[in-house]
Amino acid sequence: MDISPEQVWARWTKPEHLVHWFTPAPWKTLEAECDLRPVGQFRSVMAGPSATLEAHKQMGFHDGWGKALDQLIAHMKQLG
Template structure:
């Protein structure tokens, strides 16, 4: 089985980890199948009207979130590393075909590690600057990603 270890944390990282009552395969599917991702990705009452995912190293992804009024916020990025059922790494530094984004903000490293019939799910948000990390924290990283992780678990448990 490929190594899915999280790299050492830096001063620019925000980390959420949780033991989830679902398999690594179910969690991975929830992150890589658009019809599943749109069910949990945005913290309610926000929604995720659509997602386009080309899950492979170098593949582009676009996830559109919408607020309560329907205003949409597209999030474009690119996958850097994909180890099925174990690890996903993506960034907003590129927006597909290695085209640079206007303002890179972070790289996300997700791991799905089996643990006693459950999964140790870890999301590490590695920011380009400490200022970006602080801004993400003030936006409610832990609260928002925590709510989304609860929603993710609900969807994954149904699979």
């Protein structure tokens, strides 16, 4: 990746960035919270074309994270 660790950290821990890349397309992250304190929480709301369990299984969780990483990199390159 040609982005710095500091850029990755910022895009991973700030909700305004998470909503752009966190779920594999065509799914979307509608809301995100990321409280980095020891008692904090991480919360996200996701939506997709079909919310059924079978569709989610067929989407492929492992492949989805690779797509999310690609989307994170693309989002970060847009911001410079």
